[in-house]
Amino acid sequence: MNIWVYVLRRLLYVVPILLGVCLIIFVLFNVVAGDPTHLLLGKHATARQMAELRHELGLDRPWFYQYFDLVKSAFTFDFGRSWSTKQTISTMISEGALPSLTLTIPGFVITTILSVSLSLLVSFYRGSFFDKSSVIFCVGLMSISSLAYILFGQWFFAYYMDWFEISGYDSGFPNFIPYIQLPVLIWVILSIGPDLRFYRTVMLDEVYQDYVRTARSKGLNEKVILFKHVLKNAMIPIVTYVVIQIPFLILGALLIESFFGIPGLGGITLNAINSSDFPVIRAMTILSAVAYILFSVLTDVLYTVVDPRVRLK
Amino acid sequence: MENAQAVTTNINKPREEKSKSLWRHAFETIMKDKMAVVSILIFLSYSAIALLTTFDLVAGDWAKEVGGSYTAPSAEHWFGTDIFGRSVMAKTLKGTQVAMSIGLFTALISGFIGVLLGAIAGFYGGKVDEVIVWFYTTFSSIPSIMLLVAITFILGKGLLAVYLALGFTSWVSLCRLIRGEVMRHKDREYVHAATAIGGNDFRKLFKHILPNVLHIVIINFSLQFQVAIKSEVILSYLGLGVQGRPSWGTMIDDAKLELARGVWWQLAAATLAMFVIVLSLNILGDALRDALDPKLKGK
Numbered sequence: 001m002n003i004w005v006y007v008l009r010r011l012l013y014v015v016p017i018l019l020g021v022c023l024i025i026f027v028l029f030n031v032v033a034g035d036p037t038h039l040l041l042g043k044h045a046t047a048r049q050m051a052e053l054r055h056e057l058g059l060d061r062p063w064f065y066q067y068f069d070l071v072k073s074a075f076t077f078d079f080g081r082s083w084s085t086k087q088t089i090s091t092m093i094s095e096g097a098l099p100s101l102t103l104t105i106p107g108f109v110i111t112t113i114l115s116v117s118l119s120l121l122v123s124f125y126r127g128s129f130f131d132k133s134s135v136i137f138c139v140g141l142m143s144i145s146s147l148a149y150i151l152f153g154q155w156f157f158a159y160y161m162d163w164f165e166i167s168g169y170d171s172g173f174p175n176f177i178p179y180i181q182l183p184v185l186i187w188v189i190l191s192i193g194p195d196l197r198f199y200r201t202v203m204l205d206e207v208y209q210d211y212v213r214t215a216r217s218k219g220l221n222e223k224v225i226l227f228k229h230v231l232k233n234a235m236i237p238i239v240t241y242v243v244i245q246i247p248f249l250i251l252g253a254l255l256i257e258s259f260f261g262i263p264g265l266g267g268i269t270l271n272a273i274n275s276s277d278f279p280v281i282r283a284m285t286i287l288s289a290v291a292y293i294l295f296s297v298l299t300d301v302l303y304t305v306v307d308p309r310v311r312l313k
Numbered sequence: 314m315e316n317a318q319a320v321t322t323n324i325n326k327p328r329e330e331k332s333k334s335l336w337r338h339a340f341e342t343i344m345k346d347k348m349a350v351v352s353i354l355i356f357l358s359y360s361a362i363a364l365l366t367t368f369d370l371v372a373g374d375w376a377k378e379v380g381g382s383y384t385a386p387s388a389e390h391w392f393g394t395d396i397f398g399r400s401v402m403a404k405t406l407k408g409t410q411v412a413m414s415i416g417l418f419t420a421l422i423s424g425f426i427g428v429l430l431g432a433i434a435g436f437y438g439g440k441v442d443e444v445i446v447w448f449y450t451t452f453s454s455i456p457s458i459m460l461l462v463a464i465t466f467i468l469g470k471g472l473l474a475v476y477l478a479l480g481f482t483s484w485v486s487l488c489r490l491i492r493g494e495v496m497r498h499k500d501r502e503y504v505h506a507a508t509a510i511g512g513n514d515f516r517k518l519f520k521h522i523l524p525n526v527l528h529i530v531i532i533n534f535s536l537q538f539q540v541a542i543k544s545e546v547i548l549s550y551l552g553l554g555v556q557g558r559p560s561w562g563t564m565i566d567d568a569k570l571e572l573a574r575g576v577w578w579q580l581a582a583a584t585l586a587m588f589v590i591v592l593s594l595n596i597l598g599d600a601l602r603d604a605l606d607p608k609l610k611g612k
Contacts, residue, residue, distance in 0.1 A: 020451030028463040143591035145546040147565050148584045155572035273462050273551060285459040292454050
C-alpha cells in the first residue's frame with residue numbers, strides 16, 4: 001500500500017475519535033456538571049438574570065447544536081472567552097504556548113539525551129551491581145511525589161540557598177533563562193526515572209536478539225555492537241516514545257508552571273481548574289486531545305518509515 | 314514421609330498440581346528475592362497500620378493537641394507538631410489508612426473495568442471489539458488530569474469520589490493488555506476443548522482464559538496501587554482530595570505555606586511514609602513481573 005493512502009486512512013480514523021472526545025467532554029461539562037449560571041452569578045441571582053445569561057452562553061439551545069459547536073471548536077480553535085479573565089481563549093493559548101515551550105523543550109531534550117546515554121551505559125554493564133542500583137535509583141526517584149520535589153526544590157535551592165530565582169518570568173531570549181533554570185532541573189529529575197527505566201528495557205530487549213549474538217560471534221567488540229547495532233534498532237521505540245511526548249510539551253507542566261509563576265498553558269489550565277473556568281478547561285482538554293491524536297498518527301506513520309519490517313495493512 | 318504425601322496428592326489431583334506449577338514457581342522465585350520479601354513485609358505492615366487506625370487502635374487521638382504550634386521534631390514527638398499542635402507522627406500514621414484504601418479501591422475499580430472490557434473486546438472481536446477500542450482510544454486521548462478534575466467536580470469531594478475518579482481514569486492500559494492476551498488465547502486448543510465439552514462463553518472466558526492472563530492483572534494491580542497513592546497528592550493540591558482527616562497528600566500540600574517558615578517536618582514525614590510504600594510496591598511489581606511473565610523466563 002502507498003504510504004499516502006495509509007496516512008489518509010489513519011487521518012480518517014481520527015474523525016470518530018475526535019467526535020468521541022467531544023462527546024465525553026460535552027457529557028461531562030454540559031450534561032452532568034449542570035447549570036453553570038449558579039457558579040457565575042452567585043447565590044443572589046434572579047431567575048431573569050439566569051435566563052439571560054443562559055441565552056448569552058447559548059445554553060438554551062437544543063443539545064445537538066451545543067454539541068456541534070463543541071465539535072466545530074475542535075477544528076477552528078475558536079473556543080470563545082474565558083469566564084474569569086474575559087479574554088478570548090485562543091489568544092490565551094497562543095500567548096501561553098511560548099513560555100511553556102521555553103520550560104519544556106530544554107527539560108525534554110536534556111532528559112532524553114541523558115537517559116538514552118545512561119541506558120546504553122547500564123545495558124553495557126547489564127546484570128552488574130551498577131545496573132541493578134541504577135534501576136533502584138530510578139524507582140526511588142519515581143517514588144517521591146512530584147509536589148514534594150517542587151516544594152523542596154523551590155524552598156531549598158531558590159529560597160534557602162538563593163541559587164535560583166524563586167518565581168517569575170520575563171519574556172524574550174535570554175531574559176527568561178534565569179527563571180527557567182530551576183524548573184528545568186526539577187523537570188529533569190521528575191522525568192529521568194521513568195525515561196531511563198523505559199530506555200533500559202528497550203536496550204535490553206535488543207541486546208538479547210539473535211543479530212547481537214551474530215555480531216558478537218563475528219568478534220565485534222561490545223562498544224561497536226551497542227552503538228552501531230543495538231542503538232540503531234532501538235531507535236524505533238525511542239522515536240515512538242519521543243514523538244508521543246511532544247504534545248505534552250506544548251501543554252506545559254501544570255504544577256511546575258504554577259509554582260514558579262511561568263505564564264504558560266499549564267499554569268493557565270491550573271488557574272482555570274481552581275476558578276471553575278469551564279470554557280478554558282474545555283478548550284485545554286480539546287486542544288490536548290487533538291494534539292495527542294495527531295501525534296499518535298504521526299508516530300504510526302514514522303514507525304512505517306523508520307522500520308521497513310512494519311508492513312502496512 | 315514428605316515424598317509419600319507428594320505422591321498421594323499427585324495421584325489424587327494430578328491436574329491441579331500441574332496448573333499450580335506456575336504460581337508455585339513464581340512464589341519460590343519471589344521468596345528467593347530478598348528485596349521482594351522485604352517489600353512484601355513492608356506492604357503487610359502498612360496494611361496492618363491502616364487497619365489498626367481504622368479501628369482507632371493506633372493514632373486514634375491524632376486530632377488531640379499535644380504541644381505548641383509547629384514545634385520541631387524532638388524525642389517526644391519524632392516528627393514535631395503541626396499548626397494546631399497535633400502530632401505529625403500520629404497524622405502520618407492515620408494518613409496510612411487513606412493512602413492504602415485509595416490504592417486498594419482504585420486498583421480494584423480500574424482492574425475490574427480493564428479486565429471486563431478487555432476480555433469482552435478480545436474474546437468477541439468484530440463490532441464489539443471495534444466499539445470498545447474506539448471507546449478506550451477516545452478515553453485515553455483526554456489527559457487524565459482533566460478527567461480527574463471533571464469527575465471529582467461532578468461527584469463532589471470525599472474519599473469515594475477519589476476512588477472512583479482515580480479508578481475510572483486508570484483502566485485503559487490494562488484493558489489494552491488483556492484484550493491482546495485474550496485474543497492470543499481464544500483460539501488455543503484448550504479453549505476449543507472447552508467448547509467441545511459444551512462450555513459456554515462465560516465459562517470459557519472466566520474459567521479457562523482468565524487464569525492464563527491473571528498474571529497481567531496482578532502485576533498491574535501493584536502498579537496501579539502505587540500510582541493511586543501518588544495521585545492523591547495532586548488531587549489534594551487541586552483541593553479535590555480527602556477532607557476532614559489527615560492524608561499524606563494534604564500534609565504535603567500544607568508544606569507550601571510551612572516551608573517558608575522553616576517547618577519542614579510535615580513534608581518530610583509524609584514524603585518518607587509515601588516513599589517507603591511506593592518504592593516497595595514498585596520493587597514488588599518488578600519482582601512479580603519477573604516471576605510471573607513467561608516471556609521473561611531465562612533472561
